[in-house]
Amino acid sequence: MHIHCDHCGFERIYTGAMDRNGMRCAVCGVGRIRDGRPVGGFTVGPDFRPVPHNLPVPPYHAARSGDMGVPADFSYFAGVRGGLYRRFVQQHTSYVGRFTNLLVPDSEQFAWLTPYAGNGHNRTHFTQLLLARVAQAKFVDNRGRLPRLIEPFLGSGQVFLNSTRWGTAFTDGVPLFGAVVAGDLNHFVIGSYWTMRRLGDRFVDEYLKLAAVWDAHPAHNFEQVLEDLRTGRGALLATESAPATAMLCCFKYIWLVNRSVHGTTLNASGGVVATWKPRTAGELAALRVQEAARLGAVRDQARSVVLDFECRDFRRTCELATPQDVVFLDCPSPKFSNGLVEPLHPAPETVGSESAHTYGTGDDGAEFQTAVVEVARELVRAGVTVVLCNLANPGLVDAYQRLIGNDVPAGDLRRHTFTFRSPATTGEAYQLTVLPGARNATVTAVPGRILAEWRRDGGDDVARGSFFEEA
Template sequence: MLQGHSVVVAGDHQRGAAHPGSAWGSARSPASDDAAIRSITEARCPGASGVTSACWSWMTCGPGPESDCPHQAAGGDVCIPGAGATGAEGERGDMNYYCDRCGYEMYYSGAMSQAGMPCRACRIGRYRHGQQPAGFSTDAEHRPVPRGLPVPAFAPLHQGTVRTPDYFNYFAGEMGRPYQELLRRHTTYVGKLTNILIQDPKQFAWLTPYTGNKHNRAFFTQLLLARVARAKFADNQGVLPRLIEPFVGSGQVFLNACRWSTAFNHGMPLFTSVVGGDLNHYVIGVYRGMQQIGAKFTGLYRTWSFVWDQDMPGNYQRLLHDLNTGGRAAMLNHTADPKGARLAACKYIWLVNRCTRGTKLAPNGGLVANLKPDAVARALDIRRRETRTLAALLDVLEQIDFDVEHRDFQVTCASATRQDIVFMDCPFPQFSLEIPGVGEPCPEGFGTTAANTYGTPGGDGPGFQTTIVNTALQLVRQGTTVIMCNFANPGLIIAYANLIGNDLAHAGRRPLIYTYRSPSTRNEAYQLTILPGAGNRQVELCPNDVRDVWLSAGGDDYKANEFFQASPHWTPADNQHQQRFDQAERRRQAAEPTYVFVDDVDDEEDYSDAAGVIDLSELQDGGSVEVDEAEDETMLQDRDEDYVDK
């Protein structure tokens, strides 16, 4: 996620002002570095106590004493094979260095040139001699100090506000009053969280309607993640964390975090890389397809979406049948038949973006979906949105280091180290107002009922919520920072609060637990909870910084309980905003119990498809043709694989 930024993290030998760094993707390899790079070979570092792989960084030296390492003995920052050597390849490295990947910079005065050594901050790039026009350093407490870094313009998007608790059903009736009291005593209620969004919130709406999209586009959510990442960098003593998403879904968290990292972090990167996992074969297939063939994947989808739109009702049922009979097999066989897997992923995108109520994965690995009544009339608008958002998705994927696989969330979490941040946007159970008694052994399961949102019976019920809590407990004990997102059920609030740590008193836990309204209904409340992890003092303190920025963006003063104070007179904008949610709630209540309303009204900028004549012979591996209209004979029947992605 080191997107166009420079990093300067000085070691013990930092001198003077910060030094500039290079941008992602624009690294230089000076000829003067070649000899030093060629001299790097695997060797045993005595400080590694038996580790036989190359000892590249301060993190891999140990557990032996520093004096065991020849480089540490020389007073350097990085353990390097052959430190102290003489000759052309062992000259002292008394000079400035920058990372060719993240731009991390340092001043080094040790015994050997650092050119070609792994970067201490991102652990991906390599050091190069010299300085760049901009970068950032760290102060004595390992907090980043930018110098000369460009910061993109950013303006949060405000929409109509609701300032009174009376309009929310979860505060009404006999159960509403104690529930409100619980939120006010044990959490920080953010009244405007869903009313202030990030700039261009739908730029990554490549899959919509999709559960979990909306609340992760909120300005507060991205602000919270950014400030936690800054604090984690300090707690890591100048090492960038990885962002790990075990429930990555359509990627709204990491995509927006990558896109706006420099705006939130004074021009500096927030993460060294992103790790994602999900049990939805198809979304993983989309990411994999883009990683494999890049823009050819978006061209492939653009062509097929046009063809399938020519008979949308007929093709909708046919493609649903394709995925229900062979979708899972195609995705599991992606190594042997990558083209078949990419075609199945394209079918999935097309079906979801034209469905009426969101989709669920079927037990057979297929899809449960219904065609939206107005999808045929809006086909061109849908394709325009897809063209723009898939291009935005690809743009981010091409600029970050992204490890994503189809895997269980516990497997993804097992890869986390104490230097990482895990963002768990969990599968939500049904919302509940039931408050567990004091001493409830498993509060996360109290009053919890499975919602089966993702099509797996019981998959988000009490047992699964307990597994999530136990996994988070293991992470925070090892020092990993975790951010939990789920319904604000009283049992879940208490369970997550218990994970924050016994070293924080009640007053210290409350600022780490944020609650807010659902972005789509008046019946449900959400929570965002920070679990700092053992030893992360700066993360514990970051809520103060979050509040300052939130207020400067026009947010409510949640510390003063502004949301629960007397509200001014309603404005026409307030009425219009609330009316939309009222209509959505009536639709939800009138539908079957599994109905989930998702506001997917397309208000994207109008982008016209390029005119042209479709020629299926041009569809080579990921190839595409520009399309706008086609004659009836161009419509595909049963043998899609014969024409596409060969």
């Protein structure tokens, strides 16, 4: 007889005597085993690699955007200090020059909070390619078990929304993750996901009714909403006793972010800081049309996955990770620094890590960056695979590469760190570093495959350093 999972699509022939109908799926850990063979599914081969059968694959073509540029375009390569930094990047990392030039299809479809920190780099083709290949390799190292995606800094959800939307395009339809576990200290963002789940199909309509009223007198209402959200945290802590008040708070937050000059931040007490961006009535009407489409897309995509989220510190979310999981740490960043770090520095992540106050609830400078390194160290020792995203400060690059382990030769460490220009400015460089985690041989070998596919997909030839050849 044939059995299959009603969640992930795993299927196999079963000849045992025990009735397995209704038992939890061992491959995804979420679905239930059912009798029969689905129209589309996947088996697991003897090498623990998934073999898809008639699975739907979304049409995927990376969208091209802008020009790559040359080193002279970016201030972090300027001057004597910039020249030293450029050599550091060449020698210790793989610079992905066209990172911001290849995006996922319809890259703005989930941009429900804009402008919002962390959006741009998580909508790129390279980020999603990397995450898909890491997840595939983790499946093999898990001996045929889907990892969960753990996001300790959930934010506006661009990582999980795009990976669950487009990930199967990289895997012939096989899902990347069994579930998503997330956390964030922005109580307004977490409350917004809760509101989506609570209202379901009504979520967009309810928001738009209020947005139209507030847009009638935007300058006055902006100041009023901003004042309301200075103390809105208390309302969000009372979701069970006063759900209507909590949902209203979340609608105000969404409205405020999307009508601000540079988005919003949180102060140390959890209140919102924002500046109004003047718009005409016609521009506001167009913005509501945009919000309707994007909020609907986020709501629908979030409902299509098993999503566990909570307002909590990143350490608590990381404690939920098991050795079979992939943790994506899109860390709050310090200020960018291209100053080099002396060899064997005892705490390289602290060098140049001046607080930029991007976390919104306190310092995100040297002390915070050390906390991230310490948490990542414990995760990889336990066998958890970690992908770190942060600024490409030399100290942070050095600190993360010290955690790679798995007997990777010193000369190959650069293959695990991918550096790239900021999607928003010409004055900052970023990094993605893959920490395979102990006993994950397949993940350890995956960075080379990522670079080969990147070149095939239209990215730059990192091996030849084409980005560093002046035009």
